[in-house]
Amino acid sequence: MLLPWEYGVRNLARRPVRTALTLVALATVVMLVFVVVGFIRGLERSLAISGDEDVVLVYSVNSEENIENSSIAARTPSLLAASLDGTMKRFGVNHVSPELYLGTRVATESGPGGLGLVRGVETSAPLVRRSVQLVEGTWPADGEVMVGRLVATKLGREPSELELGRQLEFEGRKWTISGRFASGGSAYESEIWCPLGDFQTATKRQDLSLVAIRLQPGRSPAEVQLFCKERLDLELRAIRETDYYASLQQHYKPVRVLAWFVVVLVSGAGVFAGLNMMYGSVAGRIREIATLQAIGYRRFAILLSVVQEGVLLAAAGSLLSGAFALLLLNGMAVRFTMGAFTLRIDSVAILIGCGVGILLGVLGSLVVVVPKSPTRMQPHRPLRIRSTWPVPNLPTRCPSGKLVKRQPMARN
Numbered sequence: 141m142l143l144p145w146e147y148g149v150r151n152l153a154r155r156p157v158r159t160a161l162t163l164v165a166l167a168t169v170v171m172l173v174f175v176v177v178g179f180i181r182g183l184e185r186s187l188a189i190s191g192d193e194d195v196v197l198v199y200s201v202n203s204e205e206n207i208e209n210s211s212i213a214a215r216t217p218s219l220l221a222a223s224l225d226g227t228m229k230r231f232g233v234n235h236v237s238p239e240l241y242l243g244t245r246v247a248t249e250s251g252p253g254g255l256g257l258v259r260g261v262e263t264s265a266p267l268v269r270r271s272v273q274l275v276e277g278t279w280p281a282d283g284e285v286m287v288g289r290l291v292a293t294k295l296g297r298e299p300s301e302l303e304l305g306r307q308l309e310f311e312g313r314k315w316t317i318s319g320r321f322a323s324g325g326s327a328y329e330s331e332i333w334c335p336l337g338d339f340q341t342a343t344k345r346q347d348l349s350l351v352a353i354r355l356q357p358g359r360s361p362a363e364v365q366l367f368c369k370e371r372l373d374l375e376l377r378a379i380r381e382t383d384y385y386a387s388l389q390q391h392y393k394p395v396r397v398l399a400w401f402v403v404v405l406v407s408g409a410g411v412f413a414g415l416n417m418m419y420g421s422v423a424g425r426i427r428e429i430a431t432l433q434a435i436g437y438r439r440f441a442i443l444l445s446v447v448q449e450g451v452l453l454a455a456a457g458s459l460l461s462g463a464f465a466l467l468l469l470n471g472m473a474v475r476f477t478m479g480a481f482t483l484r485i486d487s488v489a490i491l492i493g494c495g496v497g498i499l500l501g502v503l504g505s506l507v508v509v510v511p512k513s514p515t516r517m518q519p520h521r522p523l524r525i526r527s528t529w530p531v532p533n534l535p536t537r538c539p540s541g542k543l544v545k546r547q548p549m550a551r552n
Contacts, residue, residue, distance in 0.1 A: 143437060143445040151425075152449055159453065166457030170497040172406045174465040177492050178483035179474065180399050186481035187389050190326040191382035192354075194228075195268060196361045198368065199350040201377040205387055207241050211347045213374060214238075220351060223367055226359035230267075235354035237261060237268040240339055242349070246295055246332065247309040248302070253295040257331045257479055258285075258310060260339030268352045271326055277304050277319025282338055286319035288329035290480035293473035308332070311342040327385075330479030352381070407496050447505040454501025458494040465493065 152159045198220065203210035217238040221227060228235040239261050246256035263279070266272055280286050285308060292299045302308075308315050315334060323329050340346060353364060361380055368376040429442055470485040 142441045143432070147445055149452070151445075152452060162453050163457050163460070166454055166497060166500060167461045169406055169409065169500065170458050170461035170493050171464065173403055173496050174461060174469060174485060174489060174493045175483070176399050176403050176406070177489045178465065178469050178485045180396055181484040181486060181489050182474070182481045183392065183396070183476065184389065185484050186325060186327055186479075187385045187392075189271075189324060190328065191380070191385040192270070193380065193382055194355050194357060194359075195381040196353045196355060196364045196378050197350055197381055197384055198353065198364065198376050198378045201368075201375045205384070205391065207350050208243055210241075210349045212350070212376060214346055214348055216348065216374060216376070217351050219371070219374075220353060220364070220367065224353070224363055226355045226363050228267075228354040228356050233264065233267065235264065235267045237265045237352040238336060238348050239265070239352060240336060240343070240345065240347075240349050242339075242343065244310050248295070248297050249307055250297070250301050253297055253308075254475075256291065256295055256310065258339065259328075259331050259333050260336040261333050262336050265333070265352075268354045269323070269328065271323040272321050272328055273323065274319055274321050277317070280318045280334055282335060283313075283315060284318040285315040285332050285334040286321055287317055288331050288333075289320065289322045290329040290473050290482070291332055293475055294330040294480040296475065311339075313342045325482060327479050327481070330481070403496070407500065443506075447502060450501040450505030451498060452501075454497045454499075454504075455494075457501075458497030461497070462490050462494060465489070 197207070198212070198216065199207055199210040200212050217236050221234040221236050239259055241257070241259050243255055243257055246253045246258070266274075274286070275289075277286065287302050287308075292302050295302075302317060302320075304317055304320070306317050308317065310332075321329075321333070355361065355364075361378055364378040368374070368378045432442055433439070465485045469483050472483045473480055474483060
Protein backbone atom coordinates (compact mmCIF):
# COMPACT_ATOMS: atom_id res chain seq x y z
CA MET A 141 0.00 0.00 0.00
CA LEU A 142 1.40 3.38 -1.06
CA LEU A 143 1.04 6.72 0.63
CA PRO A 144 -1.22 9.29 -1.07
CA TRP A 145 0.42 11.76 -3.44
CA GLU A 146 -0.89 14.68 -1.37
CA TYR A 147 1.01 13.45 1.67
CA GLY A 148 4.40 14.41 0.22
CA VAL A 149 3.13 17.79 -0.94
CA ARG A 150 1.72 18.55 2.51
CA ASN A 151 5.00 17.57 4.14
CA LEU A 152 6.84 20.17 2.05
CA ALA A 153 4.37 22.85 3.13
CA ARG A 154 4.54 21.83 6.81
CA ARG A 155 8.24 22.75 7.04
CA PRO A 156 8.61 25.94 4.98
CA VAL A 157 12.06 26.89 6.30
CA ARG A 158 13.64 23.50 5.59
CA THR A 159 11.90 23.35 2.22
CA ALA A 160 13.15 26.83 1.28
CA LEU A 161 16.74 26.02 2.29
CA THR A 162 16.71 22.78 0.30
CA LEU A 163 15.20 24.55 -2.70
CA VAL A 164 17.86 27.28 -2.63
CA ALA A 165 20.67 24.72 -2.31
CA LEU A 166 19.42 22.66 -5.26
CA ALA A 167 18.78 25.76 -7.38
CA THR A 168 22.33 27.00 -6.71
CA VAL A 169 23.87 23.70 -7.78
CA VAL A 170 21.76 23.57 -10.95
CA MET A 171 22.65 27.19 -11.72
CA LEU A 172 26.36 26.32 -11.57
CA VAL A 173 25.69 23.45 -13.97
CA PHE A 174 23.95 25.89 -16.34
CA VAL A 175 26.97 28.21 -16.22
CA VAL A 176 29.44 25.45 -17.15
CA VAL A 177 27.20 23.89 -19.82
CA GLY A 178 26.43 27.34 -21.26
CA PHE A 179 30.17 28.03 -21.44
CA ILE A 180 30.81 24.80 -23.35
CA ARG A 181 27.88 25.31 -25.71
CA GLY A 182 28.87 28.93 -26.37
CA LEU A 183 32.48 28.01 -27.15
CA GLU A 184 31.45 25.21 -29.51
CA ARG A 185 28.94 27.42 -31.31
CA SER A 186 31.42 30.28 -31.71
CA LEU A 187 33.96 27.97 -33.36
CA ALA A 188 31.35 26.13 -35.43
CA ILE A 189 29.85 29.22 -37.08
CA SER A 190 33.21 30.94 -37.69
CA GLY A 191 34.07 28.79 -40.68
CA ASP A 192 32.78 28.88 -44.27
CA GLU A 193 32.81 25.85 -46.57
CA ASP A 194 33.76 27.94 -49.60
CA VAL A 195 36.66 29.77 -47.93
CA VAL A 196 40.21 28.41 -47.98
CA LEU A 197 42.95 29.73 -45.71
CA VAL A 198 46.52 29.82 -46.99
CA TYR A 199 49.23 30.37 -44.39
CA SER A 200 52.76 29.31 -43.47
CA VAL A 201 53.47 25.62 -43.19
CA ASN A 202 55.76 26.29 -40.21
CA SER A 203 53.10 27.94 -38.04
CA GLU A 204 51.32 24.66 -37.27
CA GLU A 205 47.74 25.72 -36.36
CA ASN A 206 48.42 29.18 -34.96
CA ILE A 207 47.84 31.79 -37.65
CA GLU A 208 49.28 34.48 -35.39
CA ASN A 209 52.71 32.90 -35.81
CA SER A 210 52.35 32.60 -39.59
CA SER A 211 54.49 34.70 -41.95
CA ILE A 212 54.13 34.52 -45.73
CA ALA A 213 55.42 36.68 -48.58
CA ALA A 214 53.48 39.82 -49.52
CA ARG A 215 53.30 38.68 -53.18
CA THR A 216 51.35 35.53 -52.28
CA PRO A 217 47.85 37.00 -52.92
CA SER A 218 48.69 38.08 -56.47
CA LEU A 219 50.29 34.70 -57.23
CA LEU A 220 47.22 32.86 -55.97
CA ALA A 221 44.80 35.07 -57.92
CA ALA A 222 46.78 34.59 -61.13
CA SER A 223 47.29 30.82 -60.77
CA LEU A 224 43.87 29.59 -59.59
CA ASP A 225 40.82 29.14 -61.81
CA GLY A 226 38.31 28.31 -59.07
CA THR A 227 38.56 31.63 -57.24
CA MET A 228 35.33 33.59 -56.95
CA LYS A 229 35.48 36.66 -59.18
CA ARG A 230 32.79 39.27 -59.62
CA PHE A 231 32.89 42.58 -61.53
CA GLY A 232 36.58 42.01 -62.13
CA VAL A 233 37.40 41.74 -58.42
CA ASN A 234 38.98 38.55 -57.11
CA HIS A 235 37.60 37.45 -53.76
CA VAL A 236 41.04 37.17 -52.21
CA SER A 237 41.76 38.80 -48.85
CA PRO A 238 45.37 39.33 -47.70
CA GLU A 239 45.45 39.71 -43.91
CA LEU A 240 47.87 40.43 -41.09
CA TYR A 241 46.69 38.95 -37.79
CA LEU A 242 48.31 39.84 -34.48
CA GLY A 243 47.60 39.76 -30.76
CA THR A 244 48.77 42.95 -29.07
CA ARG A 245 48.10 45.18 -26.08
CA VAL A 246 45.27 47.63 -26.72
CA ALA A 247 44.70 50.67 -24.50
CA THR A 248 41.64 52.90 -24.37
CA GLU A 249 41.28 56.57 -23.45
CA SER A 250 40.35 55.57 -19.90
CA GLY A 251 43.48 53.55 -19.28
CA PRO A 252 45.38 50.40 -20.21
CA GLY A 253 43.26 47.63 -21.64
CA GLY A 254 43.96 44.00 -22.23
CA LEU A 255 45.29 41.77 -24.94
CA GLY A 256 43.40 42.46 -28.16
CA LEU A 257 43.22 40.71 -31.51
CA VAL A 258 43.92 43.04 -34.44
CA ARG A 259 43.43 42.05 -38.08
CA GLY A 260 44.77 44.21 -40.90
CA VAL A 261 42.52 43.83 -43.95
CA GLU A 262 41.76 45.34 -47.31
CA THR A 263 38.40 46.28 -48.80
CA SER A 264 38.10 42.79 -50.28
CA ALA A 265 37.75 41.25 -46.78
CA PRO A 266 33.92 41.56 -46.62
CA LEU A 267 33.70 39.75 -49.97
CA VAL A 268 35.39 36.75 -48.39
CA ARG A 269 34.06 37.08 -44.80
CA ARG A 270 30.40 37.37 -45.73
CA SER A 271 29.23 36.93 -42.15
CA VAL A 272 30.79 40.27 -41.19
CA GLN A 273 28.21 43.06 -41.35
CA LEU A 274 28.87 46.72 -40.61
CA VAL A 275 26.13 47.72 -38.17
CA GLU A 276 27.26 51.23 -37.26
CA GLY A 277 29.64 53.83 -38.68
CA THR A 278 31.82 53.51 -41.77
CA TRP A 279 34.62 51.37 -43.15
CA PRO A 280 37.94 52.45 -41.57
CA ALA A 281 40.21 54.81 -43.48
CA ASP A 282 43.84 55.54 -42.70
CA GLY A 283 44.35 55.87 -38.96
CA GLU A 284 40.94 54.39 -38.19
CA VAL A 285 39.65 51.03 -36.98
CA MET A 286 36.33 49.27 -36.67
CA VAL A 287 35.61 47.08 -33.69
CA GLY A 288 33.62 43.91 -33.28
CA ARG A 289 30.60 43.59 -31.04
CA LEU A 290 32.54 41.74 -28.29
CA VAL A 291 35.79 43.72 -28.32
CA ALA A 292 34.89 45.50 -25.07
CA THR A 293 34.50 42.13 -23.34
CA LYS A 294 37.78 40.89 -24.79
CA LEU A 295 39.63 43.99 -23.53
CA GLY A 296 37.84 43.95 -20.19
CA ARG A 297 36.51 47.50 -20.66
CA GLU A 298 33.09 49.12 -20.63
CA PRO A 299 31.22 49.30 -23.98
CA SER A 300 30.97 53.07 -23.59
CA GLU A 301 34.76 53.30 -23.96
CA LEU A 302 34.51 51.89 -27.49
CA GLU A 303 31.90 54.20 -28.95
CA LEU A 304 32.35 55.79 -32.34
CA GLY A 305 34.87 58.62 -32.28
CA ARG A 306 36.77 57.26 -29.27
CA GLN A 307 40.43 56.34 -29.64
CA LEU A 308 42.42 53.17 -29.11
CA GLU A 309 46.16 52.85 -28.81
CA PHE A 310 48.24 49.87 -29.92
CA GLU A 311 51.57 49.32 -31.63
CA GLY A 312 52.66 52.83 -30.61
CA ARG A 313 49.86 54.60 -32.52
CA LYS A 314 46.45 56.02 -31.77
CA TRP A 315 43.50 54.86 -33.86
CA THR A 316 40.03 56.38 -34.10
CA ILE A 317 37.01 54.09 -34.00
CA SER A 318 35.00 54.64 -37.18
CA GLY A 319 32.58 51.71 -37.12
CA ARG A 320 31.25 48.65 -35.36
CA PHE A 321 30.51 45.28 -36.96
CA ALA A 322 28.86 41.98 -36.07
CA SER A 323 29.24 38.51 -37.51
CA GLY A 324 26.47 36.40 -36.01
CA GLY A 325 28.39 35.32 -32.91
CA SER A 326 31.54 34.10 -34.68
CA ALA A 327 35.10 34.60 -33.46
CA TYR A 328 35.48 37.76 -35.60
CA GLU A 329 33.29 39.73 -33.21
CA SER A 330 36.13 39.97 -30.69
CA GLU A 331 38.59 41.42 -33.25
CA ILE A 332 39.67 44.93 -34.26
CA TRP A 333 39.93 45.53 -38.02
CA CYS A 334 42.12 48.23 -39.52
CA PRO A 335 43.61 49.00 -42.99
CA LEU A 336 46.30 46.50 -43.89
CA GLY A 337 48.83 49.11 -45.07
CA ASP A 338 48.54 51.16 -41.89
CA PHE A 339 48.89 48.09 -39.73
CA GLN A 340 51.99 46.93 -41.60
CA THR A 341 53.53 50.36 -41.15
CA ALA A 342 52.74 50.40 -37.43
CA THR A 343 54.17 46.92 -36.87
CA LYS A 344 57.11 47.52 -39.25
CA ARG A 345 56.25 44.37 -41.16
CA GLN A 346 55.87 43.80 -44.89
CA ASP A 347 54.77 40.18 -44.73
CA LEU A 348 51.31 38.70 -44.23
CA SER A 349 49.83 36.20 -41.81
CA LEU A 350 47.42 34.52 -44.23
CA VAL A 351 45.41 34.83 -47.39
CA ALA A 352 41.69 33.99 -47.35
CA ILE A 353 40.26 32.85 -50.69
CA ARG A 354 36.59 32.38 -51.55
CA LEU A 355 36.12 29.59 -54.07
CA GLN A 356 33.30 29.24 -56.52
CA PRO A 357 30.39 27.17 -55.16
CA GLY A 358 31.09 23.47 -55.39
CA ARG A 359 34.80 23.86 -56.11
CA SER A 360 37.27 21.74 -54.16
CA PRO A 361 40.27 23.21 -52.32
CA ALA A 362 42.46 20.59 -54.02
CA GLU A 363 43.60 23.15 -56.59
CA VAL A 364 44.81 25.49 -53.87
CA GLN A 365 46.52 22.65 -52.05
CA LEU A 366 48.24 21.60 -55.29
CA PHE A 367 49.53 25.14 -55.77
CA CYS A 368 50.99 25.11 -52.25
CA LYS A 369 52.73 21.79 -52.89
CA GLU A 370 54.21 22.92 -56.19
CA ARG A 371 55.48 26.26 -54.89
CA LEU A 372 57.87 24.88 -52.31
CA ASP A 373 59.72 28.20 -52.18
CA LEU A 374 56.69 29.87 -50.59
CA GLU A 375 56.29 27.24 -47.83
CA LEU A 376 52.50 27.36 -47.80
CA ARG A 377 49.68 25.12 -46.69
CA ALA A 378 45.97 25.35 -47.51
CA ILE A 379 42.99 24.25 -45.44
CA ARG A 380 39.26 24.83 -45.52
CA GLU A 381 38.17 27.41 -42.98
CA THR A 382 35.68 24.95 -41.48
CA ASP A 383 38.43 22.37 -41.02
CA TYR A 384 40.67 24.98 -39.41
CA TYR A 385 38.09 25.86 -36.75
CA ALA A 386 37.29 22.17 -36.30
CA SER A 387 40.95 21.65 -35.43
CA LEU A 388 40.65 24.48 -32.91
CA GLN A 389 37.78 22.60 -31.31
CA GLN A 390 40.10 19.64 -30.87
CA HIS A 391 42.73 22.02 -29.50
CA TYR A 392 40.27 23.17 -26.83
CA LYS A 393 39.08 19.63 -26.07
CA PRO A 394 40.97 19.52 -22.71
CA VAL A 395 39.10 22.67 -21.72
CA ARG A 396 35.77 21.01 -22.45
CA VAL A 397 36.81 17.87 -20.56
CA LEU A 398 37.79 20.00 -17.57
CA ALA A 399 34.47 21.82 -17.75
CA TRP A 400 32.53 18.53 -17.73
CA PHE A 401 34.67 17.40 -14.80
CA VAL A 402 33.57 20.55 -12.96
CA VAL A 403 29.95 19.62 -13.72
CA VAL A 404 30.52 16.20 -12.14
CA LEU A 405 32.15 17.74 -9.06
CA VAL A 406 29.36 20.26 -8.63
CA SER A 407 26.77 17.52 -9.06
CA GLY A 408 28.53 15.38 -6.47
CA ALA A 409 28.52 18.27 -4.02
CA GLY A 410 24.83 18.73 -4.76
CA VAL A 411 24.15 15.05 -3.99
CA PHE A 412 25.77 15.40 -0.57
CA ALA A 413 23.87 18.62 0.10
CA GLY A 414 20.61 16.99 -0.88
CA LEU A 415 21.46 13.93 1.22
CA ASN A 416 22.09 16.13 4.24
CA MET A 417 18.81 17.97 3.78
CA MET A 418 16.74 14.83 3.19
CA TYR A 419 18.39 13.00 6.08
CA GLY A 420 17.55 15.91 8.36
CA SER A 421 14.00 15.78 7.10
CA VAL A 422 13.71 12.06 7.89
CA ALA A 423 15.49 12.37 11.24
CA GLY A 424 12.96 14.97 12.36
CA ARG A 425 10.05 12.68 11.52
CA ILE A 426 11.00 9.47 13.30
CA ARG A 427 7.78 9.34 15.32
CA GLU A 428 5.69 10.08 12.26
CA ILE A 429 7.43 7.36 10.24
CA ALA A 430 7.06 4.90 13.13
CA THR A 431 3.34 5.70 13.28
CA LEU A 432 2.99 5.07 9.54
CA GLN A 433 4.74 1.71 9.94
CA ALA A 434 2.55 0.84 12.89
CA ILE A 435 -0.64 1.36 10.90
CA GLY A 436 0.59 -0.87 8.09
CA TYR A 437 2.75 1.12 5.63
CA ARG A 438 5.93 -0.62 4.55
CA ARG A 439 9.39 0.91 4.30
CA PHE A 440 9.19 0.94 0.48
CA ALA A 441 6.04 3.06 0.54
CA ILE A 442 7.60 5.54 2.98
CA LEU A 443 10.86 5.67 0.98
CA LEU A 444 8.86 6.29 -2.20
CA SER A 445 7.15 9.21 -0.49
CA VAL A 446 10.56 10.65 0.51
CA VAL A 447 11.76 10.29 -3.09
CA GLN A 448 8.61 12.08 -4.23
CA GLU A 449 9.44 15.03 -1.97
CA GLY A 450 13.02 15.12 -3.29
CA VAL A 451 11.88 15.03 -6.91
CA LEU A 452 9.35 17.82 -6.33
CA LEU A 453 12.02 20.01 -4.73
CA ALA A 454 14.54 19.21 -7.47
CA ALA A 455 12.03 19.94 -10.22
CA ALA A 456 11.11 23.28 -8.64
CA GLY A 457 14.79 24.20 -8.19
CA SER A 458 15.64 23.17 -11.76
CA LEU A 459 12.80 25.20 -13.26
CA LEU A 460 13.75 28.21 -11.14
CA SER A 461 17.41 27.96 -12.19
CA GLY A 462 16.43 27.45 -15.83
CA ALA A 463 14.34 30.62 -15.81
CA PHE A 464 17.18 32.63 -14.26
CA ALA A 465 19.69 31.12 -16.71
CA LEU A 466 17.57 32.11 -19.72
CA LEU A 467 17.08 35.63 -18.39
CA LEU A 468 20.56 36.36 -16.99
CA LEU A 469 23.11 33.96 -18.50
CA ASN A 470 21.96 33.47 -22.07
CA GLY A 471 23.93 35.82 -24.31
CA MET A 472 26.32 36.95 -21.57
CA ALA A 473 29.74 37.73 -23.06
CA VAL A 474 32.83 36.10 -21.54
CA ARG A 475 36.54 36.41 -22.29
CA PHE A 476 38.67 33.52 -23.49
CA THR A 477 42.07 32.95 -25.06
CA MET A 478 40.62 32.76 -28.57
CA GLY A 479 38.76 36.04 -28.05
CA ALA A 480 35.31 36.43 -26.59
CA PHE A 481 32.02 34.63 -27.03
CA THR A 482 28.59 34.51 -25.44
CA LEU A 483 27.15 31.88 -23.13
CA ARG A 484 24.52 29.78 -24.83
CA ILE A 485 21.57 28.42 -22.85
CA ASP A 486 19.78 26.41 -25.51
CA SER A 487 17.50 23.39 -25.37
CA VAL A 488 20.47 21.05 -24.83
CA ALA A 489 21.73 23.12 -21.89
CA ILE A 490 18.23 23.24 -20.38
CA LEU A 491 17.85 19.47 -20.77
CA ILE A 492 21.23 18.77 -19.16
CA GLY A 493 20.71 21.22 -16.30
CA CYS A 494 17.19 20.03 -15.44
CA GLY A 495 18.26 16.40 -15.84
CA VAL A 496 21.11 16.90 -13.36
CA GLY A 497 18.70 18.62 -10.96
CA ILE A 498 16.17 15.76 -11.07
CA LEU A 499 18.99 13.24 -10.66
CA LEU A 500 20.23 15.08 -7.57
CA GLY A 501 16.76 14.93 -6.06
CA VAL A 502 16.41 11.20 -6.71
CA LEU A 503 19.90 10.23 -5.50
CA GLY A 504 19.68 12.48 -2.47
CA SER A 505 16.46 10.72 -1.46
CA LEU A 506 17.29 7.11 -2.29
CA VAL A 507 20.24 6.98 0.08
CA VAL A 508 18.05 8.05 3.00
CA VAL A 509 17.60 5.10 5.36
CA VAL A 510 14.08 4.75 6.69
CA PRO A 511 14.21 3.20 10.17
CA LYS A 512 13.01 -0.35 10.43
CA SER A 513 9.64 -1.06 11.92
CA PRO A 514 9.79 -1.98 15.61
CA THR A 515 9.80 -5.71 16.41
CA ARG A 516 6.58 -7.19 17.63
CA MET A 517 6.40 -7.56 21.43
CA GLN A 518 6.01 -11.15 22.64
CA PRO A 519 3.17 -11.68 25.11
CA HIS A 520 4.46 -11.98 28.68
CA ARG A 521 3.10 -14.08 31.52
CA PRO A 522 0.96 -12.17 33.93
CA LEU A 523 2.96 -10.82 36.81
CA ARG A 524 2.47 -12.46 40.19
CA ILE A 525 2.03 -9.85 42.85
CA ARG A 526 3.08 -10.77 46.33
CA SER A 527 2.06 -8.73 49.27
CA THR A 528 3.98 -8.58 52.51
CA TRP A 529 0.76 -7.92 54.35
CA PRO A 530 -1.17 -11.13 55.15
CA VAL A 531 -4.78 -11.13 54.19
CA PRO A 532 -6.98 -12.21 57.11
CA ASN A 533 -9.62 -14.97 56.96
CA LEU A 534 -8.25 -16.40 53.68
CA PRO A 535 -7.79 -20.14 53.56
CA THR A 536 -4.30 -21.48 53.12
CA ARG A 537 -3.10 -24.92 52.15
CA CYS A 538 -1.06 -26.81 54.74
CA PRO A 539 1.65 -29.36 53.82
CA SER A 540 -0.85 -32.23 54.17
CA GLY A 541 -3.05 -30.73 51.47
CA LYS A 542 -5.93 -29.64 53.72
CA LEU A 543 -7.30 -26.12 53.68
CA VAL A 544 -6.74 -24.41 56.97
CA LYS A 545 -8.34 -21.16 57.91
CA ARG A 546 -5.75 -18.53 58.71
CA GLN A 547 -6.04 -17.03 62.15
CA PRO A 548 -6.28 -13.25 62.31
CA MET A 549 -3.26 -11.42 63.54
CA ALA A 550 -3.32 -10.05 66.98
CA ARG A 551 -3.44 -6.32 67.10
CA ASN A 552 -1.76 -4.39 69.82
